[in-house]
Amino acid sequence: MNHPIHFVSLGPGDPELITLKGLKTLQKADIIYCPATQGKHGIISRATDILKAIEVDESLIHPFILPMSKERTDALNAYNELFLDAQAEYLKGKQIVIVAEGDAGFYSSIQYVYDKFEEAGIPVDRIAGIPAFIAAGALAGIHIVKQEEQINVIPGTASFDELSAKIENGMIIVIMKLPGCQEAIHTCIRQYADKAVFHYFENVGTGKEYYTTDIATIHSKDFPYFSLLIIQPR
């Protein structure tokens, strides 16, 4: 066997933001492994929705359930199972594709499985995708970063002090996974409304996408999982 296992990045949610290369790779697949979560009302999979929208043959889609918890053990177990299953199918000669939302190497835990295949000596290939913050910038029509500016992408574990220091430094900041630092963000907005613009996004690339820079509106929000913030100096 010397064909690779392909990791295809689906982009942030809009099915048409997949790359042509990703689409062509999906069209040649025998099996497509696709992340899903067990919700209260059944299985939820934004990735599966994307695949259906671009008319991938549904019989090829194999969802794998990723436990949603801070504890990583359950997710690692799920990934180990995915690895063993995909490896067995690969060794039968199948064309395997594993998909991920956004870009598969940018804050995506699927890279864990990619690394396991590399360790096992099985060739792998990754196809880039649009990160959510890039799609957010396009939605808002803002110049995310320009010329000599710097941009800092941070996860939603940032404290108020950390955010404050970055804003004082004139950095452009992207915060992912906002629910983890909701209070710090609210405090920041109260303190820096005159120094920075807070671009708030929800569900970019989906039918429910939402964008505002209105501070009172942002304050009234409980940040959902698929939210992000771009902070730019005024």
Added chain:
Amino acid sequence: MNHPIHFVSLGPGDPELITLKGLKTLQKADIIYCPATQGKHGIISRATDILKAIEVDESLIHPFILPMSKERTDALNAYNELFLDAQAEYLKGKQIVIVAEGDAGFYSSIQYVYDKFEEAGIPVDRIAGIPAFIAAGALAGIHIVKQEEQINVIPGTASFDELSAKIENGMIIVIMKLPGCQEAIHTCIRQYADKAVFHYFENVGTGKEYYTTDIATIHSKDFPYFSLLIIQPR
């Protein structure tokens, strides 16, 4: 007139890394404005090469020459001309697309033209693209950034002291436009070879793409314009 002028991001160079949405928008265009530079041996345009590769009707491609200099006045004049020309065609009812390499809002000066159309009250729409550093990560198969890590994207004007401080802080660093800080990078590599991995890339997404982490090889290089570096803590 209420249809928008579309700004389509072409991605880093590989024609198939354009999004499906970008491709469909190009296929509906009447005129496609496309950046080019006047080189020693004629006009060079990577963007035009991408358009030809994805089989856009060549008669629709209108290259505009962007002067390559640190002095921004010439480029702004070229953009003003582009704006006036595209506006005139738009007002005749044409479907106008303006393309940019990478993502049109991420270190891309085409946003200047986008803003001018907004000021003129003409609707605009931007379609996201893959930034070069995302494609570089896929090429190398590296986990660019994960979990609680932070990433800092900086232009090639960074000094040794600045790079040094970021590396000491355990940041993941992406440096764009390397020729502007070649000496600082060489000094950094000599000092931090044991603390960080230096992923060096040239011409990602083209037939000439190149990737190495070998320090001696990086040291022997004169960094070309289309080069970038991803620095990760060891």
